[in-house]
Amino acid sequence: MKRRLAIFGVALVAVAASFVVYAQQASAAVGLHISGRNIVEANGQQFIMRGVNHPHVWYTSQTSSFANVKALGANTVRVVLGSGKRWGPSTDVANVISLCKTNRLICVLEVHDTTGYGEDGAAATLDEAVNYWISQKSALVGQESYVVINIGNEPIGNNNPAQWTAATTAAIQKMRSNGFQHLLMVDAPNWGQDWQNVMRDNAQTVLDADTQRNTVLSIHMYSVYNTAAKITDYLDRFQAAGWPLVIGEFGWQFNSGEVDHETILAQANARGLGYLGWSWSGNTDPILDMATNFNPAQLTTWGQRIFNGANGIKATAKEATIYSGGTGSPSPSRSSASPSTSPSPSRSASPSSSPSPSRSASSSPTGGKACTATYSIVGQWPGGFQGDVKVTAGGSAITAWTVAWTFANGQAITQSWNATITTSGAAVTARNVDYNGALGAGASTNFGFLGSSNATNGIPSLSCTAS
Incomplete structure (x- = not known):
């Protein structure tokens, strides 16, 4: 798929002075x-x-x-x-x-x-x-x-x-x-x-x-x-x-x-x-x-x-x-720097387009109200990666969850979604937002983030607590 372009200036080449006008009408106007x-x-x-x-x-x-x-x-x-x-x-x-x-x-x-x-x-x-x-x-x-x-x-x-x-x-x-x-x-x-x-x-x-x-x-x-x-x-x-x-x-x-x-x-x-x-x-x-x-x-x-x-x-x-039937009416109401002067593709959409395979690690749920967190690397490029964490409730419904881990290889989170993430050095704490804290027994939700990384990007151990 595609990566966002690096900031890049492009000078458009001058076009020949005269254009042939493309005055066209479909020969068989069967539709659009x-x-x-x-x-x-x-x-x-x-x-x-x-x-x-x-x-x-x-x-x-x-x-x-x-x-x-x-x-x-x-x-x-x-x-x-x-x-x-x-x-x-x-x-x-x-x-x-x-x-x-x-x-x-x-x-x-x-x-x-x-x-x-x-x-x-x-x-x-x-x-x-x-x-x-x-x-x-x-x-x-x-x-x-x-x-x-x-x-x-x-x-x-x-x-x-x-x-x-x-x-x-x-x-x-x-x-x-x-x-x-x-x-x-x-x-x-x-x-x-x-x-x-x-x-x-x-x-x-x-x-x-x-x-x-x-x-x-x-x-x-x-x-x-x-x-x-x-x-x-x-x-x-x-x-x-x-x-x-x-x-x-x-x-x-x-x-x-x-x-x-x-x-x-x-x-x-x-x-x-x-x-x-x-x-x-x-x-x-x-x-x-x-x-x-x-x-x-x-x-x-x-x-x-x-x-x-x-x-x-x-x-x-x-x-x-x-x-x-009339004249038309108002309708109802990952990125990687590209090399030198060759723009790379613009964005990434396919979940299967990640440059690296997914890897994951899960926490172990505790007794009572419990949750499991699974950490995956779903995309990776030089100097950066995208992570995803799946949070699953245990045998009982929960109303809130917190996932914590510590990076071991100098990684740092630069952007996140579907969770409130705080960091202290290498330590990361992710808490649910207002719309995804309540999970029924066995139900799951995901949050994700972009991060910077070095050549080594190891999978951390996670803990997941619930209330």
Whole structure:
């Protein structure tokens, strides 16, 4: 998967003075399609995506997420699927589409296995992603008014991003030759961020490859886009050329130098561009969760900003007319520094994407009201790691718990969630917060943290006490 980018300045290369305007109209407007630089519905009404990404392939039981993001105002959800090369295979496409339609959401379906191909050895090719779509064709045909096919997520890493043009062209043509009439979405290379401008400089070639003139380009904006100037310059180029574009992923400015999400939101709103924030919940880097533990009642700072901000989803989203029947109505209310000048991937979402295997240690419960704590390292990188602790009540219900341990190798906690953590030197004490202290007999809860570490990162012994 991906790591957050190190702070990194990128100078955009000058574009040739003249652009060929991509003035396109789908040849067979069977559903969602491109008109000029806009996405429109079959009736010609413009549709502007306002939504979030949902990591479905890793959390297939979290089906309530569709209703929850709709209730917060979204009109679109981008759903993470797996082709079976690395994740999945996702064979529940028909059910996912049904969940979208039941909740009056436009469904952007994407294959995540292609992420970082050429740099990540486990990644699938775009051609393999197309083969997956062909295998799911029976669930997709007839859904053109409700479904956008995002052929492959961030399909090329930083190694030889120039291969993106030919690979994307071939993927589009293979989709069309196999009878798909859906609106297609294609992601940029460089882990989606196009910091070497391959998509920007070859957009016309890729768009012209679609015999139906029904493809939208997608940029993913993370820390490459950490200033208003970089964001507006990139978007200006596409607008001037008349090319259709959506912001298919972006994060938020949780630290100085991170992605300037406020400018992204404002510019998208001013230009009529769709946006899909990353991501609803379940990240191994929880700073990018919009809702803690998939709970819409526990919106994070990021969640509050994207749903309830001035240019956020609730204020700007309009439901697709395929559902409303009118002209659109307001919807109801881990990181690692990247080497030198090559940005690394932007964020981590997959629970199986950790660079190191999980390791764990458990405490021993005591008599009476008791609990057990299991410590796991779920991700590790040079100088840092992510830990998770599972707290389980014993044979009786408990109302509060405390977990304690002492680091032996100089580790230090830098950030935590779902627990109140205090430290004194190497000693760590974690206490429940107000919503996860009460556990029934045998019930469990988890808390997690990010930490710094040396080359040795041993598993500490834990104690767990309950009341």
